[in-house]
Amino acid sequence: MVTPARETGIDIRVWREGPCVVVGMAGELDMTAVPRLRAELDIAMEEVRPPRLVLDLAETTFCDSLGLGLLVGTLTRVRDAGGRLALVVANGMISRLLAITNLDHHFETFPTAEEAVAALASRNGGRE
Template sequence: MMVRSWADGRFALLQAVGDLDLTTAPRLRAEIDAVLATEEPHLAIDLTEVPFCDSVGLGVLVSTLTRVREQHGRMVLVVGGGMIPHLLTITNLDRHFEVTGSIDEARQELAA
């Protein structure tokens, strides 16, 4: 998995590419930890290039949402088609996450 991050005004953007599973979740968690330690607690995570996510990866997303909310921030997931939106739906997590279809939409949501 490759993870890139950058600041965009009052929020941070992370882009993940590759499977999000037991072996790669620590990489994403480390990048999230670094961002949340230095940036505003507003975060967009682009998962459009993540074809697979297991329970460990999902756990990273849930724990990140909890941390962001504890810091009175917001988190938006950017998802395309495929596994991630389906996974959020079948686990009923779609009711808890803010989800958009593009980074531009996430920027607009976080700027509002």
């Protein structure tokens, strides 16, 4: 599903890749985009149990405190459900934000969605 940028300031794509659900977004993750992304993440978390979620932020150009809160809250929810969350981040604003907040030590990060999916698929501990 794609949400037009003119409506929310972001484009969101959701697809199934092997044992994972990938949520890709492009644009700014700010107070206007958080509710839409949260709704998509809620749906994505129900697709696979335990959740194996890849959040592709490679084309995300900005993230405010509400967006960062959504990322941390999603990580907590996924872990509480016995799942795993991987972030795809490019060099830029999001990777710097994770580093300065020390969250880069808490999130599994990858340069591409393919690498994130491969890592979550290979480390599933036999769970389906």
